[in-house]
Amino acid sequence: MRILCLLKWVPDVDQLRYDRERNILIRENARLMLNPEDATAMATALGLKRDAPDTYIEAVSMAPRGAMPHLEDLVRRGIDHVTLISDPRHAGSDTWATSRVLARYLGTRDFDCVFCGTHTLDGGTGQVPAQLAEVLGLPLMVGICALVKLISQEGQAVVDVEGETAMMRFSIALPAVLGFQYSPERKLPYIQYEDLNRDVSSRITVLGNDKLGMDESELGLKGSLTQVRRLEVDALEAKDPVLLRVDQDGIDKVYHWLEQKGFLQP
Amino acid sequence: MKRVLVYIDEDAVEDSIDLLEVGRLIYGDKGFCSYALAAGVRYGAAGSLFDYMFQVKNGALPNYDTATIARCIEFLHRIYCFDAIVVPATHCGRMIAPRAAMRLHAGLVADVTGIGTDGDEVLMVRPAFSGRMLATVVCRGSGPVMMSVRPRVFTYEEPVLKSAEIIDVDVQDMKTPGIQLIERREKSEARDIRTSEVLISGGGGVIRDFHLLERLAEALHGMVAASRKVVDMGKAPRAIQVGQSGKIVSPRLYIALGISGSAQHVAGIRDAEYIISVNTNRQAPICSMSDIVVEGDSRAFVEGLLNRIEASNTQNSGDQKR
Structure with a gap:
């Protein structure tokens, strides 16, 4: 079984501070984290490898070269190989351009399955898995909450999905693109102490556009079919709250407030 | 055209x-x-x-x-x-x-x-x-x-x-083969939290006392909702999760019990008319967007408010009998 895991590092949204005067989010110093749903996908793949050690997992990420320490840690956690697709010309790519770059690389690989998260925390469009599946001509399912089975000999995956109105179980022909929903039970394994400084450079490949050979007009802003015109902080209306304590006085005041606003109708 | x-x-x-x-x-x-x-x-x-x-x-x-x-x-x-x-x-x-x-x-x-x-x-x-x-x-x-x-x-x-x-x-x-539906189980026809005017929502701070929320919801003719943390821990169904990754709600009243107010949670309640937050930390992000902040233990708050409502109801029914 060969699994490709698509991974993205995103800023920790709760660490973004809001500058009220300038109406901007301060993104510097915000910790980068592996997108939680991508981590669930990767943890699922590593779980399969634990049960079937001949499973081969390659992680693929599009990121600046600064992501390298994070990628090295993936190998120390049990990923067989990491491919970093990195080129300054990718900056500003929308999902159309991004999925075409990923498809260009994935098209050169032999695999049974692509694992990824359904959404990312930053842009959160959730479009890349579907656009990638379309370019590669593969079946797709996202919002997966459980992988029931994945058998390369049978050429099928069975997955559970939570839809709007129903829980569904699907059988999907391989190769396919599978997008996972966040699941806190599936955690990445810790790095073993003896592996903390293990040299893993031979397991990492960095690919620029010179290797992928896409036309420059297909990359970055030039290659994108959407453009962000404005990015505004959705500032919350700061209120001036009444401060109370959990004591008889506080509870009486809340009670009277509820009564006055009509929330205590019999 | x-x-x-x-x-x-x-x-x-x-x-x-x-x-x-x-x-x-x-x-x-x-x-x-x-x-x-x-x-x-x-x-x-x-x-x-x-x-x-x-x-x-x-x-x-x-x-x-x-x-x-x-x-x-x-x-x-x-x-x-x-x-x-x-x-x-x-x-x-x-x-x-x-x-x-x-x-x-x-x-x-x-x-x-x-x-x-x-x-x-x-x-x-x-x-x-x-x-x-x-x-x-x-x-x-x-x-x-x-x-x-x-x-x-x-x-x-x-x-x-x-x-x-x-x-x-x-x-x-x-037609492109590839996907087959093996089984489909409809979710229960519970009311959607987006339709409720009052939501009693619990977070990490009330995880052990989550059952109490139902009583308060009943007293205020509302429904129980939850933060992602509670849902991730398996204490509440995903259908009642509020936030960017759950449901975007716009009730008249949102009572946030033990919810700090992560960005993704707050994104789900920005259209709530009134917010009461109960938290041990009055600097929690949710407090700045609340109408009333009650500092302290959420369980004690819920029990105190329920007692207050019940006492008043008893008194009213006593008055009527007289």
């Missing part, structure tokens, strides 16, 4: 039909001709609200066959040259729209919550960074304007009644 195609998701028929409002916002009431793609077996009132309705010949297409539906949208666009293609951002809609956009070489904006125009350009507004930012995005290139739209943000009010002309579509040559 502009042409707008709306995809009707059979799992969210009414929400899909409401996307006619998007066409109205872009092109005005009389500025566009509406087309519905009803690929499934259910299409509700679409037949009396659209100008044209495409129906799949020889049986419906299930909404999870996203590859075939995307091909079908491409096929129709090649004939009808739509100016805008609008898809509900449902589980399947989120797979169909990107696949179709890729086939049409069209830009696509996901999860749209606001629409504007600037001359001939369509401006689409969508939340980003877990709802902390709003991005205004435009489509470039010659393709149709394509978007997936968050359900229930737009409602098609004062509809113009029509009698749709049915157009059969033959999808025999488009």
Whole structure:
């Protein structure tokens, strides 16, 4: 079984501070984290490898070269190989351009399955898995909450999905693109102490556009079919709250407030 | 006359039909001709609200066959040259729209919550960074304007009644095997928290006392909701999760018990009219957007308030007896 895991590092949204005067989010110093749903996908793949050690997992990420320490840690956690697709010309790519770059690389690989998260925390469009599946001509399912089975000999995956109105179980022909929903039970394994400084450079490949050979007009802003015109902080209306304590006085005041606003109708 | 195609998701028929409002916002009431793609077996009132309705010949297409539906949208666009293609951002809609956009070489904006125009350009507004930012995005290139739209943000009010002309579509040559539905279990028909005027919502601070929330919800004629933390820990079903990654709610009253207010949670309650937050930390992010902040233990608050309500009810019924 060969699994490709698509991974993205995103800023920790709760660490973004809001500058009220300038109406901007301060993104510097915000910790980068592996997108939680991508981590669930990767943890699922590593779980399969634990049960079937001949499973081969390659992680693929599009990121600046600064992501390298994070990628090295993936190998120390049990990923067989990491491919970093990195080129300054990718900056500003929308999902159309991004999925075409990923498809260009994935098209050169032999695999049974692509694992990824359904959404990312930053842009959160959730479009890349579907656009990638379309370019590669593969079946797709996202919002997966459980992988029931994945058998390369049978050429099928069975997955559970939570839809709007129903829980569904699907059988999907391989190769396919599978997008996972966040699941806190599936955690990445810790790095073993003896592996903390293990040299893993031979397991990492960095690919620029010179290797992928896409036309420059297909990359970055030039290659994108959407453009962000404005990015505004959705500032919350700061209120001036009444401060109370959990004591008889506080509870009486809340009670009277509820009564006055009509929330205590019999 | 502009042409707008709306995809009707059979799992969210009414929400899909409401996307006619998007066409109205872009092109005005009389500025566009509406087309519905009803690929499934259910299409509700679409037949009396659209100008044209495409129906799949020889049986419906299930909404999870996203590859075939995307091909079908491409096929129709090649004939009808739509100016805008609008898809509900449902589980399947989120797979169909990107696949179709890729086939049409069209830009696509996901999860749209606001629409504007600037001359001939369509401006689409969508939340980003877990709802902390709003991005205004435009489509470039010659393709149709394509978007997936968050359900229930737009409602098609004062509809113009029509009698749709049915157009059969033959999808025999488009079918792409690959996905089979093995089992489907409908979720219980519990009321949707988005319909409740009062929500009693619990977070990490009340995880052990979550059962108490139900009593307070009953006393205030509301429903119980939960933060992602509680749902992730398996203490509450995902259907009642509030936030960017759960449901976006707009109750009259939101009582947040032991919820600190992460960015993604706050993004889900910004339209609540009143917020009361109960927290041991009055510096928690949720407090600055609250009308009342009660500092202290949530369990003690719930029990105290329930006692207060009950005492008052007893007194009232005593008064009536006298």
